[in-house]
Amino acid sequence: MLSDQQMLRIPGPTPIPPSVQRAMSQPMIGHRDRDTKELLRKIKPKLKPIFGTVQNVEILAGSGTAGLEAAVINTVQPGDEVLVIVTGAFGERFVQICNAYNIITHQIHVSWGDAVTPEKVESYLQSHPSIKAVMATFCETSTGVLNPIQQLAKVIHQSSEALYIVDGVSSIGAIEANMDAWGIDILVTGSQKAFMLPPGLTFIAASSRAWEKIEANDQSRYYFDLRKYHHSSLLDSTPFTPSLTLLYGLEQVIKLLDQEGLANVFGRHDLMMKMMRAAFHNLGIPLLTSEKAASPTVTAIKPNTFQADELRKVLKDTFGLVTAGGQGELKGKIIRIGHMGYCSPTDILQVISSIEIGLKMIGMDITLGKGTQAAQKIFLRSGKH
Amino acid sequence: MLSDQQMLRIPGPTPIPPSVQRAMSQPMIGHRDRDTKELLRKIKPKLKPIFGTVQNVEILAGSGTAGLEAAVINTVQPGDEVLVIVTGAFGERFVQICNAYNIITHQIHVSWGDAVTPEKVESYLQSHPSIKAVMATFCETSTGVLNPIQQLAKVIHQSSEALYIVDGVSSIGAIEANMDAWGIDILVTGSQKAFMLPPGLTFIAASSRAWEKIEANDQSRYYFDLRKYHHSSLLDSTPFTPSLTLLYGLEQVIKLLDQEGLANVFGRHDLMMKMMRAAFHNLGIPLLTSEKAASPTVTAIKPNTFQADELRKVLKDTFGLVTAGGQGELKGKIIRIGHMGYCSPTDILQVISSIEIGLKMIGMDITLGKGTQAAQKIFLRSGKH
Amino acid sequence: MLSDQQMLRIPGPTPIPPSVQRAMSQPMIGHRDRDTKELLRKIKPKLKPIFGTVQNVEILAGSGTAGLEAAVINTVQPGDEVLVIVTGAFGERFVQICNAYNIITHQIHVSWGDAVTPEKVESYLQSHPSIKAVMATFCETSTGVLNPIQQLAKVIHQSSEALYIVDGVSSIGAIEANMDAWGIDILVTGSQKAFMLPPGLTFIAASSRAWEKIEANDQSRYYFDLRKYHHSSLLDSTPFTPSLTLLYGLEQVIKLLDQEGLANVFGRHDLMMKMMRAAFHNLGIPLLTSEKAASPTVTAIKPNTFQADELRKVLKDTFGLVTAGGQGELKGKIIRIGHMGYCSPTDILQVISSIEIGLKMIGMDITLGKGTQAAQKIFLRSGKH
Amino acid sequence: MLSDQQMLRIPGPTPIPPSVQRAMSQPMIGHRDRDTKELLRKIKPKLKPIFGTVQNVEILAGSGTAGLEAAVINTVQPGDEVLVIVTGAFGERFVQICNAYNIITHQIHVSWGDAVTPEKVESYLQSHPSIKAVMATFCETSTGVLNPIQQLAKVIHQSSEALYIVDGVSSIGAIEANMDAWGIDILVTGSQKAFMLPPGLTFIAASSRAWEKIEANDQSRYYFDLRKYHHSSLLDSTPFTPSLTLLYGLEQVIKLLDQEGLANVFGRHDLMMKMMRAAFHNLGIPLLTSEKAASPTVTAIKPNTFQADELRKVLKDTFGLVTAGGQGELKGKIIRIGHMGYCSPTDILQVISSIEIGLKMIGMDITLGKGTQAAQKIFLRSGKH
Known part of the structure; x- marks a missing residue:
């Protein structure tokens, strides 16, 4: 061969496109310098339409799982009841994260390879009014299932006050997402999928409703504390040293997405x-x-x-x-x-x-x-x- | 100009050395494939002498702060008393992390620009037998102070049963560290300092004594749960998608360090x-x-x-x-x-x-x-x- | 798209393979330094089996046409008669080069898309004993024709004393060539074809018989004077500044060819x-x-x-x-x-x-x-x- | 170390600037395609002010010596008398090229380390009216001497009809050159000096007066025939496959020079x-x-x-x-x-x-x-x- x-x-x-590979070879700069601020200023507004939101999309250095954990622990507290829709390995990851934090999980399991139906979720929520958040996987990477995220949003919000947390790791950037219009409260993705970058970044956006919960939530967290990211974003910065190489690549990824539309x-x-x-x-x-x-x-x-x-x-x-x-x-x-x-x-x-x-x-x-x-x-x- | x-x-x-920059341009591979296993097998044993330990050095995708948080929450629990030696901004970061987790901090502050003295720590520990961990910064990046990490180890272990947790972020790879011989229980560093890599990786090694605490610790954590990393290490793997680009670079960094000695x-x-x-x-x-x-x-x-x-x-x-x-x-x-x-x-x-x-x-x-x-x-x- | x-x-x-692209990013070195000598020492012996020769393969900075011109003017003189086998645009290039140097061309033209037959060449040579060189194109890039280079060698050497000069630009490195065994006197190729490199290098090997002609030839030439390259080769050097970037790439190309066999x-x-x-x-x-x-x-x-x-x-x-x-x-x-x-x-x-x-x-x-x-x-x- | x-x-x-190194990593394109034409259209006008000319600057794939040879053989013929100003190894290279082509050289030698004086050249030319070209080295790389190119132009044109051929290899791009205003007839440089590129390109510009000689000159040449380059330039092309990688780098070099001024x-x-x-x-x-x-x-x-x-x-x-x-x-x-x-x-x-x-x-x-x-x-x- x-x-x-x-x-x-x-x-x-x-795979990484050649122009993104080249962009990632740019020399290091000071992560607290003007150059980094300008880089973030160029990148961050362009992430919003990809998520379908007017909210800031926060960028964390870490794997996609880091983003999922951040989504969970910023919005839910130990003892809270949540509903996890498990359609494969990444639905189970939500369960594992919740278990690690003593969050009580209700679980709707569907056969691996099937999507969940909105009806199932609707009736479950109607009979379990104590559920504070629903967690779903947009594209279940372990099976190639696309769950009906938009329709789920509708039934979740009609049947409950629960926050709607979506793992968009293998979907965002490849599949239309209208976070605001559909009513997703937290949407997470990673760099190494449709974003055409190496692993190492995770992205999180939250609705106003979610931000209220995040602000009020006293669950212990530091690196994953989204309040810190939100606060730094306002200053075109990041709370911790960002993964500069991947940000360089991201700037070029966004150009490619813009060119294609x-x-x-x-x-x-x-x-x-x-x-x-x-x-x-x-x-x-x-x-x-x-x-x-x-x-x-x-x-x-x-x-x-x-x-x-x-x-x-x-x-x-x-x-x-x-x-x-x-x-x-x-x-x-x-x-x-x-x-x-x-x-x-x-x-x-x-x-x-x-x-x-x-x-x-x-x-x-x-x-x-x-x-x-x-x-x-x-x-x-x-x-x- | x-x-x-x-x-x-x-x-x-x-700055990134040219050969490391080139190494980082290697194409993506499957993070669960044999190639990634081989990469980890080449890298991981070479990290041990840099830390001065026979223990595995675990690699997490994240900033240095992620490593510090992992060090704290894997070993200490809410309500535990710890002593933080604050000689600058990164000493304070330990305090902030502990605060976020309701860990009770005793603090020894020295003027920014000064190192702590072992005597101070010794007498403090003697009069505070309830302290379960001591946290110190090897090189305090905010001032350029090098704390007497080896001497501190001695007094800490003589005066207490406390774990000794060291932030080695601006030192490991540039300054000799003999984790095992000195008696450091947890040693953390990041990629973007003496390791000549972009930001995005953090490294943690733990002593046998620390591993016992880690295993027994029921503090909630998932992405930062060192047990998962330890378990995956044994299989030449990582629990979550690793930052491949930085691992490529790390392989070359290790060659450069080997060449120079x-x-x-x-x-x-x-x-x-x-x-x-x-x-x-x-x-x-x-x-x-x-x-x-x-x-x-x-x-x-x-x-x-x-x-x-x-x-x-x-x-x-x-x-x-x-x-x-x-x-x-x-x-x-x-x-x-x-x-x-x-x-x-x-x-x-x-x-x-x-x-x-x-x-x-x-x-x-x-x-x-x-x-x-x-x-x-x-x-x-x-x-x- | x-x-x-x-x-x-x-x-x-x-296209350039990724590993060759990376190799070409190595920093400049002194072209008269030991590093360049070592680079040439690694590369040059590996070119021989690709050409099927025990002779040195000389490397010139220039397009493939530069190599063709060097082949012609080092072996033929104004007023000499040569036979050019024209099977397309690159056969015509030989004619143009000869014309520019007042070399008298006999031409065998075959329809574009056809290969020449050995018989045609044989009979032509038998009736034109004054022909001093025969020029043929291995693969005619303009049509995709592969001429029967080995068979031509046989009839040329049986019917004449002519040197056999072969343009191997789109063939060497992709198609077997046994320069010595077949009896090719001059074999030329370029970097941007089967060698998987950017344009900018041309390669020439000559038989002992050809080297005699080259040594004796008093046709004016300087940059294209193969004697200079031969002399420098013996010192692991080049007479003029070599195209270092492409040599870096060539070193990796040779590794890839070796790996595949x-x-x-x-x-x-x-x-x-x-x-x-x-x-x-x-x-x-x-x-x-x-x-x-x-x-x-x-x-x-x-x-x-x-x-x-x-x-x-x-x-x-x-x-x-x-x-x-x-x-x-x-x-x-x-x-x-x-x-x-x-x-x-x-x-x-x-x-x-x-x-x-x-x-x-x-x-x-x-x-x-x-x-x-x-x-x-x-x-x-x-x-x- | x-x-x-x-x-x-x-x-x-x-050394190659990092951004030029990155630019050179762009993938190959068809050298006869629109992309290459556009690349040449962007580059070529920007070379003119660097040479100080309104003439096209032609780009050849080859070492600087290739450019010197092209300069000589396009303008001078065997038997012509020329004056070569020898201030070091690269002055001698002119002599060697002329010798190879049976051009009769008069030589003014000055000690290695000294520049020539205009007076010496003036009096030589006055007593040797048959001289058809004067060859001088702008910066003599072998000694670090800068010859008084502008003043030489003056005396050459006042004392003779000779063409003025200048080797600008270690000077153009670093030292002001006003080819047209000063009266240089041929100006040559290479890529691997002030142009911050790897070796492999040589650049030549000629005055109107020189172009007349070039057109009329029947000296044998093909790859070095500047008429071909001139003709191709008018079509935003090159007569032979250009060194694309270096052109990519050149585009970026020109940006850097523009930014600095x-x-x-x-x-x-x-x-x-x-x-x-x-x-x-x-x-x-x-x-x-x-x-x-x-x-x-x-x-x-x-x-x-x-x-x-x-x-x-x-x-x-x-x-x-x-x-x-x-x-x-x-x-x-x-x-x-x-x-x-x-x-x-x-x-x-x-x-x-x-x-x-x-x-x-x-x-x-x-x-x-x-x-x-x-x-x-x-x-x-x-x-x-």
């Missing part, structure tokens, strides 16, 4: 999902999620005629094509393919046509080109050209 | 400090700290005949030489010059000779070259060549 | 050609060259049912897929697709499946996936996995 | 020279050149009390400070220090203060700081701040 070749098609970290970025992801699904459908390989529950950023297949990990190995060894396996109960049973950030419809064609070869190599009886053709048809029908 | 020129001589972030690295920093101090001494400009309390990584002057910030502005405008001002009570009163990481004795000569010009430019009556000469003499006497 | 995306599939310059590199290019051709064949789009005359590095199609440049425009606008048009008499009539250097079979699948879409977009009645399927079958049959 | 540290202070190649760039170099000379003068170390003949880009010392190469070795081993030795008859006798391009007055202070230490280390009895002080005084007096 050609050396130095890799197609990283896992659901994060995602956010609506086009979202459209591209939607198109890639449809191409992906049509291809597997035509190849007769079962998808983990239904049409309705599918995420534009990650597609999982659940083969019933071959070993998922055998195909993954062949793809890596033959093409340098790196995919993700299953987590938790789906370990060894699925293949997850990331298609977010620096990924285009032609990349999807490459992935699919390579997988077709991989399938043959592990002895599957498929028709070569059939998946590719299906994806091509979707592309042509989309009019995205 | 020459465009694109900057001499960043603040006490962090520090740790003892030489420490010697270089010691030499740079002595050159710095001799220069200012000869120019008749007061140093903030005494000889004994001086840190090899940052030198602060406290001018009494001119405005600190006026000189800083002239240096930046004329030479692109960026220095740091004072923090807190020393705001506007001192100039701090960082000399750690990617910084060499010749860089010190450059800084000093430029400052001499700056002093003249703001009207000071100094003899040009006098500081430089003093520094040169120190260099020659050191035999470091 | 996704910003910052480009698939550069022209027959040079070709030269035989595998050649096999990969052969496979990519076959995939390409099968795809277009199955789509019913005429190829410019015959099976036998096809180059492993560039494939040209000559559509008769659509405008070549219309498809090229659609591919660039829709996918960022950059292809090359025709030159000279083929301007506007063909599309040339480069597949050399940093290019793999999966990239071919991507190119083909994208072109299928492009064909539909310009109104062609093709079956989507049909070309892709043909390419996939070739891949599977190749056993290169 | 700190690993990864190097101060490259030779008279070329010179050309007059300031020239002033900075003049100041650095004066600082350098004052320092050595005060240290009692003989300079090779007189005040009047000194170049703003390179300073040579000719020690009479120690071995030049001994000091050079100490500086490299102790500080990573790389200087150049002597060439030709000055081999081992001088030290040349480059101060052009990415070099600032503070870098001069660093070099001088390091050299002072080096002098002590080899046993010289100098007063530390004395050279630095002299340089500082020059800086302060210059008002360049």
